[in-house]
Amino acid sequence: MGNKKGFAVSTMLYGLVFITIAVFYLILATVGNRNEVNTNFVAQIRESLPDEINTITFNANGGTVSPSSKKVIYGSDYGILPTPTRNGYTFLGWNGKNLFSGNFESGAISHIDGTLSSNSNMVRTPNYLDIESNKTYTISLNKIVKQIVVFYYNNSGNYLGYKASSDGASNGESILTFTTVANASKIKIRLWESSYDGIVQLEEGTQATEWEPYYITLNTKVTRNINHTLTAIWRIN
Numbered sequence: 001m002g003n004k005k006g007f008a009v010s011t012m013l014y015g016l017v018f019i020t021i022a023v024f025y026l027i028l029a030t031v032g033n034r035n036e037v038n039t040n041f042v043a044q045i046r047e048s049l050p051d052e053i054n055t056i057t058f059n060a061n062g063g064t065v066s067p068s069s070k071k072v073i074y075g076s077d078y079g080i081l082p083t084p085t086r087n088g089y090t091f092l093g094w095n096g097k098n099l100f101s102g103n104f105e106s107g108a109i110s111h112i113d114g115t116l117s118s119n120s121n122m123v124r125t126p127n128y129l130d131i132e133s134n135k136t137y138t139i140s141l142n143k144i145v146k147q148i149v150v151f152y153y154n155n156s157g158n159y160l161g162y163k164a165s166s167d168g169a170s171n172g173e174s175i176l177t178f179t180t181v182a183n184a185s186k187i188k189i190r191l192w193e194s195s196y197d198g199i200v201q202l203e204e205g206t207q208a209t210e211w212e213p214y215y216i217t218l219n220t221k222v223t224r225n226i227n228h229t230l231t232a233i234w235r236i237n
Contacts, residue, residue: 052225060084061232074225089234093215100202101214128186136179140208143198144172145191152184175208
């Protein structure tokens with residue numbers, strides 16, 4: 001309750017400041033150089049406006065958490081985040097939009113023809129990444145690679161198919177949008193490079209948005225200027 005009152009008072013005070021500035025510049029516009037004042041007026045008002053404030057909701061993902069939401073400012077740090085609890089599990093952290101966690105290793109496995117083979121000029125994720133079937137995702141890298149390939153698997157680890165960004169064109173790739181096939185629940189990612197030390201983002205939808213880490217911490221910058229949800233990630237004890 002105290003936080004809500006404080007926020008309301010702050011909003012009212014900010015509104016009074018905004019009105020005062022507006023009136024001041026309108027008066028100047030009537031007695032001075034109107035063109036110069038009006039040009040500066042817009043810039044000054046924009047500078048005085050507060051940063052965008054959004055609400056983040058905490059999805060305890062099978063556990064409990066308090067508080068269930070908080071206000072954050074776009075472009076600033078997330079700040080202190082609550083720690084959820086869940087019987088029989090250890091809390092690993094809060095996840096936002098980036099579903100990629102892990103790393104790449106050499107000797108990528110290729111399933112294009114249904115068989116297994118190794119290639120030292122490629123790297124892959126050694127572990128599966130959980131996804132949903134018949135859903136669209138986008139992989140984005142901050143470095144150019146010759147090719148990005150996603151392999152689909154079911155719950156039993158059976159290979160279901162793949163999606164490639166290109167045929168290894170010399171100009172390279174950094175984004176791949178794909179829709180998972182029916183019955184797919186896991187993927188592995190392969191990059192046509194002998195090594196890769198850049199960042200990777202796997203997110204739902206068709207757009208590659210600004211990168212954020214897999215785990216959101218108090219020092220993570222808010223990169224989404226909308227209300228959004230953070231989901232608890234657990235490890236079974």
